[in-house]
Amino acid sequence: MMDYRRFGRTELQMSVLSCGTMRCLDSQDQMTSTIAHALKHGINHLETANGYGESEQFLGNTLKSLDRDRFILTTKICPTPDLKEFRSQLQQSFDRLQVDHLDCLALHGVNTFDHLDWIQNGCMEIVQDYVKAGKINHIGFSTHGSLELIQATIATDWFSFINLHYGIFFRRNEPAIVQATDRDMGIFIISPGDKGGLLYTPPDKLARDCAPLTPLAANYRFLLSDNRIHTLSVGPANPNEWIQPLDSIQALDEERQIFDRLDDVLETSLGNDRCSQCYLCLPCPEDINIPEVLRLRNLAITYDMDAFGKFRYGMFENAGHWFPGRKANHCTDCGDCLPRCPETLNIPDLLRDTHNRLTGKPRRRLWQS
Ligand code: SF4
Ligand code: SF4
Incomplete structure (x- = not known):
């Protein structure tokens, strides 16, 4: 094609x-x-x-x-x-x-x-x-x-x-x-x-x-x-x-078909809950790295990349400037981020959902563990 x-x-x-x-x-x-x-x-x-x-x-x-x-x-x-x-x-x-x-x-x-x-x-x-x-x-x-x-x-x-x-x-x-x-x-x-x-x-x-x-x-x-x-x-x-x-x-065509398929699955699996990674919601007063948290959610739900999600989510608050931001459970429902999200996502709900899915043993960077 x-x-x-x-x-x-x-x-x-x-x-x-x-x-x-x-x-x-x-x-x-x-x-x-x-x-x-x-x-x-x-x-x-x-x-x-x-x-x-x-x-x-x-x-x-x-x-x-x-x-x-x-x-x-x-x-x-x-x-x-x-x-x-x-x-x-x-x-x-x-x-x-x-x-x-x-x-x-x-x-x-x-x-x-x-x-x-x-x-x-x-x-x-x-x-x-x-x-x-x-x-x-x-x-x-x-x-x-x-x-x-x-x-x-x-x-x-x-x-x-x-x-x-x-x-x-x-x-x-x-x-x-x-x-x-x-x-x-x-x-x-x-x-x-x-x-x-x-x-x-x-x-x-x-x-x-x-x-x-x-x-x-x-x-x-x-x-x-x-x-x-x-x-x-x-x-x-x-x-x-x-x-x-x-x-x-x-x-090239075969590669494009693969990339298109990955995008299609992302679209259909997440429906109206898909974070488009625009980063417009930041900053969060609680220093939650909203786009990165929701990227991990996107991947876990779409491609069953739960293990990857848990691995990276566990690094929040444990890897300093190597992986900045706090975990999603610090959300206070202040609502600051909501009007900035072009996808009109219910960000606090999605953060809670992500925290529940991906919470596991805290992880440090490889040489710190
Ligand atoms: S609603 Fe939660 S995620 Fe959004 S800005 Fe407030 S604390 Fe941060
Ligand atoms: S503004 Fe909405 S779509 Fe954009 S990164 Fe933040 S949560 Fe995702």
Whole structure:
């Protein structure tokens, strides 16, 4: 099952794999079957560029028969000093794609400071005209440029997403990831399989070093275990080339299913008594560590982690600053915490319940017992 992430402040819910169409250039059939395979597997972000030969035309012909809300569409246009040429390319992309609006338009290949100047000196104004006309929803940029250029481009605050190189074998752009995250930008990684190290055909040594993962899966997992990263570009030339990328996120999918199951059980076991661990109830005048007490209750009830609960609960008042706070039976029902709890929990009742469940022999820290 495909996973989806919020693409920064665009608020788009984007699949973690994106379908780049720069290699579907041989025929209309090739494009249509590759896109159909992507959509069937839950990939909802389709990406092209004005400069990718017939890609936009083929993609547009494919999209004609699809509901517009089934996909998020991005195309990219290179900035040019000639604004007439830029405007004409932008219009050409719309004509080829045959859509009334683009979800995302990226200024393509902001690779030099000249490119940034051209954007500032007119290209952005043209793009903004399209935004005002409701034809472009979000503006971003793609780059193969230096970190300094990327940081300067992000700092303009003109862009709500970025398409850049980053991965396990290329970490130079990490400060740009930090900067883009601070601005709540969507973060889209350029081709981690191919441009990230030719990982579809790795050398034996690299394959051994990545075992039990494949090098491709290792790079995908490196990237997707980082919540700052939202989506990775895959550029299959045909449906068969989806196999490796989709297999590579299979383990991630299994992990996510486990985490979802743990969350679901927590929700259903505790119902309206679930402490969400927001910590807003503190401070308690009796110095009860309410969230930690209720976390132990959550775990004991949900997952039968009574032994763990008793072990940790027994440390209150016995482990000093290593495990601060007093036991739940010191609650005086003063009610101070109640209005601060967004879950409207009956905190004193839950504290008493926890104390009854988890009281046992007092415990000190390991080397004190
Ligand atoms: S009601 Fe109990 S837990 Fe809440 S603030 Fe008062 S003493 Fe602390
Ligand atoms: S305010 Fe309520 S939900 Fe939040 S930590 Fe305290 S008891 Fe739990």
